[in-house]
Amino acid sequence: MSIVLQGLEKAFGPSRVLQGVTETFDQARISVLLGPSGCGKTTTLRCIAGLERPSGGRIQIDGRTVYQERPAVWVAPERRNVSMMFQSYAIWPHMTVFDNVGLPLRAAGVDRRRIRQAVTATLELVGLDAYAARNATQLSGGQQQRVALARCIVSESPVILMDEPLSNLDARLRVAMRSEIRDLQKRLGRTILFVTHDQEEAMSLADTLYLYRNGSVVQKGAPKDVYDHPASGYAAEFLGRANLIGEFDWRSAGDASEVVLPGGAVLRTGLRERPAEGARLCIRPEKWRIVDADGPDVLRGRIEQASFVGDRTEYRVATDAGSMLAVQLDGELRQPGEQIGLAVRPGDIGIVRE
Amino acid sequence: MLTRATPPSPESLQTAAGGALRQKLPMLLYTLLLGVFVTALIVAPLASILYRSVVDLDGGGIRFTSRYFEAVLGGEVYWVALWNTLLVSLGASLVATAIGVVLAWLFVRTDAAGGAMLEWVCQLPIFIPPFVGAVAWSLLAAPRSGIMNRLLVSAGLPGTLDVYSLTGILLVIGMYLAPYVMMIVAASLRSMDPSLEEAAQVCGLTRLQTARRITAPLLAPAILSGAALAFTIALGLFGTPVVLGWARQILMLTSRIWISSQEVPPAYGVMAVLAIYLLLLSSLATWLQHAALRGRSYVTVSGKGYRPALLGLGAWRWPASGLALLYVAGTILAPIAVLVAAACSRYTWSGQYDLANMLAALSTDDVWFTLRNSVTISVLSATAATVAGILISWAVVRTRLPGRDLLEYLVLLPISVPGIAFGVGFMLVWIGLPLPVYGTMLIIILAFVGRFTAYAVRSISASLVQVHPELEESARICGYGPIRTFTRITLPLILPSIIAAWMLLFSFFMTELSMVVVLYTAQNRTFSVLAFEAWNVGDFSRLASYSLLQMAVGMAFMAALKLVLRRRAAPRALRPLTPA
Numbered sequence: 001m002s003i004v005l006q007g008l009e010k011a012f013g014p015s016r017v018l019q020g021v022t023e024t025f026d027q028a029r030i031s032v033l034l035g036p037s038g039c040g041k042t043t044t045l046r047c048i049a050g051l052e053r054p055s056g057g058r059i060q061i062d063g064r065t066v067y068q069e070r071p072a073v074w075v076a077p078e079r080r081n082v083s084m085m086f087q088s089y090a091i092w093p094h095m096t097v098f099d100n101v102g103l104p105l106r107a108a109g110v111d112r113r114r115i116r117q118a119v120t121a122t123l124e125l126v127g128l129d130a131y132a133a134r135n136a137t138q139l140s141g142g143q144q145q146r147v148a149l150a151r152c153i154v155s156e157s158p159v160i161l162m163d164e165p166l167s168n169l170d171a172r173l174r175v176a177m178r179s180e181i182r183d184l185q186k187r188l189g190r191t192i193l194f195v196t197h198d199q200e201e202a203m204s205l206a207d208t209l210y211l212y213r214n215g216s217v218v219q220k221g222a223p224k225d226v227y228d229h230p231a232s233g234y235a236a237e238f239l240g241r242a243n244l245i246g247e248f249d250w251r252s253a254g255d256a257s258e259v260v261l262p263g264g265a266v267l268r269t270g271l272r273e274r275p276a277e278g279a280r281l282c283i284r285p286e287k288w289r290i291v292d293a294d295g296p297d298v299l300r301g302r303i304e305q306a307s308f309v310g311d312r313t314e315y316r317v318a319t320d321a322g323s324m325l326a327v328q329l330d331g332e333l334r335q336p337g338e339q340i341g342l343a344v345r346p347g348d349i350g351i352v353r354e
Numbered sequence: 355m356l357t358r359a360t361p362p363s364p365e366s367l368q369t370a371a372g373g374a375l376r377q378k379l380p381m382l383l384y385t386l387l388l389g390v391f392v393t394a395l396i397v398a399p400l401a402s403i404l405y406r407s408v409v410d411l412d413g414g415g416i417r418f419t420s421r422y423f424e425a426v427l428g429g430e431v432y433w434v435a436l437w438n439t440l441l442v443s444l445g446a447s448l449v450a451t452a453i454g455v456v457l458a459w460l461f462v463r464t465d466a467a468g469g470a471m472l473e474w475v476c477q478l479p480i481f482i483p484p485f486v487g488a489v490a491w492s493l494l495a496a497p498r499s500g501i502m503n504r505l506l507v508s509a510g511l512p513g514t515l516d517v518y519s520l521t522g523i524l525l526v527i528g529m530y531l532a533p534y535v536m537m538i539v540a541a542s543l544r545s546m547d548p549s550l551e552e553a554a555q556v557c558g559l560t561r562l563q564t565a566r567r568i569t570a571p572l573l574a575p576a577i578l579s580g581a582a583l584a585f586t587i588a589l590g591l592f593g594t595p596v597v598l599g600w601a602r603q604i605l606m607l608t609s610r611i612w613i614s615s616q617e618v619p620p621a622y623g624v625m626a627v628l629a630i631y632l633l634l635l636s637s638l639a640t641w642l643q644h645a646a647l648r649g650r651s652y653v654t655v656s657g658k659g660y661r662p663a664l665l666g667l668g669a670w671r672w673p674a675s676g677l678a679l680l681y682v683a684g685t686i687l688a689p690i691a692v693l694v695a696a697a698c699s700r701y702t703w704s705g706q707y708d709l710a711n712m713l714a715a716l717s718t719d720d721v722w723f724t725l726r727n728s729v730t731i732s733v734l735s736a737t738a739a740t741v742a743g744i745l746i747s748w749a750v751v752r753t754r755l756p757g758r759d760l761l762e763y764l765v766l767l768p769i770s771v772p773g774i775a776f777g778v779g780f781m782l783v784w785i786g787l788p789l790p791v792y793g794t795m796l797i798i799i800l801a802f803v804g805r806f807t808a809y810a811v812r813s814i815s816a817s818l819v820q821v822h823p824e825l826e827e828s829a830r831i832c833g834y835g836p837i838r839t840f841t842r843i844t845l846p847l848i849l850p851s852i853i854a855a856w857m858l859l860f861s862f863f864m865t866e867l868s869m870v871v872v873l874y875t876a877q878n879r880t881f882s883v884l885a886f887e888a889w890n891v892g893d894f895s896r897l898a899s900y901s902l903l904q905m906a907v908g909m910a911f912m913a914a915l916k917l918v919l920r921r922r923a924a925p926r927a928l929r930p931l932t933p934a
Binding site: 093 | 553556559560574
């Protein structure tokens with residue numbers, strides 16, 4: 001039940017929202033489409049659902065072509081056998097919870113008795129069995145969310161498209177729904193495409209992450225791989241936070257190598273090859289260790305700002321190589337103005353293009 | 355001053371009480387003013403209708419009587435009038451709803467050619483006084499003599515159009531009420547979350563099934579309120595049914611009230627009972643509407659602003675706009691054309707046209723006298739109603755005045771009271787009082803203010819609600835007193851709604867007939883009465899000239915309004931207005 005896009009294009013007037021997306025979204029996995037607003041992730045989803053007609057390329061769902069530019073193929077949304085969760089939940093206000101959830105089955109012509117069984121079972125699954133007769137508008141935001149989820153599950157369509165479904169919930173509920181969606185996916189084995197602009201949500205949900213930029217996918221992979229090895233400064237900064245250093249000298253040192261930063265600090269790295277022109281060093285804030293001693297592999301600096309945020313302390317440190325962000329999980333609280341050293345393991349220095 | 359811990363001395367208590375009174379005095383006066391306003395201009399007329407329907411004042415004393423009710427319930431003509439009123443109002447409401455829903459759908463959901471422009475033009479019929487529309491249509495489609503019938507005959511077709519029939523009356527009324535339904539339904543279509551329909555499609559419903567199971571039920575409240583509004587307005591119309599129904603004596607309740615007012619002495623009791631009929635019918639419509647809408651306030655979480663794709667009509671783009679154009683032709687273009695032709699004819703369809711003829715009809719002393727009356731009355735009433743609207747809106751939106759909910763309810767009540775019934779109530783109040791009000795312009799002004807302040811309140815409070823109280827509070831913190839805060843902060847922010855309210859009221863007052871028809875005397879005749887008299891004596895080209903002038907006033911103000919509210923397609927203030 002994989003979804004295959006080949007050279008998918010979509011233009012709204014002069015603006016090309018999708019610029020030739022060619023990707024395969026794996027069966028029975030959660031694929032998360034991540035990117036800032038206007039990057040084309042939602043348009044991709046709406047093209048797959050059939051709510052938007054692409055301007056070029058091809059879409060296949062489980063080997064069946066549902067859209068093709070030439071020779072022209074177009075399958076209407078109601079015949080694509082996918083389900084979708086909308087950002088606004090799209091709960092029909094003139095129907096009860098039961099009717100909302102049962103509609104996909106009624107549309108498919110399932111008989112009443114089986115609709116009742118299936119809807120009841122599904123409502124039980126999402127914990128709303130007591131609300132079946134309620135009017136959908138009498139539910140809280142979180143409950144409406146569950147109705148929308150139940151509506152996606154009940155139809156047994158193998159593909160579920162989710163368009164920022166958690167963005168209208170408060171933070172606590174959002175985290176709970178996240179793990180609920182993961183559990184459900186494990187149990188039901190559906191193929192889920194999840195669109196979001198929230199990096200934390202993306203990383204916690206994704207089997208595979210697709211990072212969008214300006215209408216195409218710039219990097220994909222397992223969340224940890226993308227986080228640890230961002231291919232570009234854009235990827236490094238969109239997924240988590242990063243200290244990017246553009247000005248450095250690289251020199252080979254036997255088996256390993258060293259970089260010399262402005263001000264003369266020398267850091268050992270695991271890089272074997274000379275970085276390409278314009279490449280930048282990338283060090284995640286939590287990889288810095290704060291040390292007092294001077295020595296090799298240490299970048300000296302002065303703490304400009306310290307913010308204690310509970311489970312960690314964040315420091316802005318002024319160094320000769322620029323302002324650095326460092327995150328400390330434990331240890332004593334340092335004060336602004338203190339002179340400290342920042343140390344990093346050779347393997348934690350990455351390299352990004354641009 | 356009152357919160358100190360030590361018990362206050364008697365003297366300081368006294369000054370404290372005096373200070374409190376002085377502080378509360380403006381608010382007390384304000385409350386008193388609103389109370390007097392509502393009692394005199396709204397409660398009294400409605401109460402006096404009920405009172406006069408069961409009380410006989412003819413013998414000098416006050417005696418309870420049931421003879422008015424007996425006369426009306428026992429008179430066959432009144433049953434016929436009730437039946438006609440029901441039939442025409444229901445029929446007109448259906449016609450208006452059918453046209454309005456189709457037009458709204460065309461303009462909002464399809465790519466019909468010239469949609470935005472046509473949508474605006476299709477709102478204009480509201481500003482054509484109903485009396486004028488009826489005059490134009492009697493010229494267009496009267497049996498035999500109507501222009502359209504003549505054209506049909508000369509084309510070798512049977513010219514059997516007949517606007518002097520129940521069907522003709524309800525079609526003409528329905529046509530002119532369609533924009534109300536259109537505006538309400540279009541607004542609802544626009545505010546509907548598109549993902550509700552998309553979700554249905556993804557769930558497997560076809561376009562047609564989606565329309566039937568999702569779109570139609572979601573639109574039902576809007577369609578229903580549009581239909582109920584059209585019904586309520588049709589119920590109280592006087593000009594249209596009397597002009598079109600008189601030839602064959604197809605009379606409605608409103609026409610019967612007018613006939614009773616022409617009797618010598620006027621049959622006040624019968625008028626009161628008939629007014630009660632109208633009140634009951636319009637309350638019934640309002641109640642049905644509320645019952646149908648109960649529990650159907652559809653508030654949905656908003657998602658992204660994806661607009662639904664417009665339905666591509668393909669080759670039907672132009673025929674679809676043709677349909678809308680046909681509507682414009684029937685309600686505006688053909689009426690204007692026929693009125694111009696008639697105004698320029700020396701006598702009925704002489705075939706010779708002369709602009710001087712129309713100018714001569716418009717430059718008589720009668721015209722100047724009544725026009726001056728109309729302008730005076732309209733300016734004063736629009737100003738008074740707008741000021742009252744500001745005061746009442748402020749009380750309802752911004753204060754914790756006890757009874758403000760009742761105040762709002764009472765002020766909005768006249769919206770659902772047919773104009774002629776309200777006029778009857780007003781006449782009954784002032785005719786018995788020793789104050790020199792009946793027979794002067796003042797009675798018409800007071801009646802206008804009583805019935806139409808509701809529209810000013812709606813327009814102004816809608817915009818006052820949007821002015822966040824913190825804007826005023828921060829002005830107070832910055833050192834402005836309450837008066838300066840209001841004039842320098844609040845007033846400029848709500849000014850567009852105030853101007854809009856004033857202009858709308860002015861344009862309606864200029865052509866209002868159904869209330870005036872029971873309140874006017876020789877001294878306070880208005881221009882709309884003059885036109886009505888021209889119809890009454892059958893003076894064809896004078897009638898057409900007067901009608902054109904009235905239409906021009908309405909259209910000019912609609913255009914001016916459009917300029918004031920440039921950026922809003924259908925201003926809130928427009929929606930609930932009823933012509934007289």
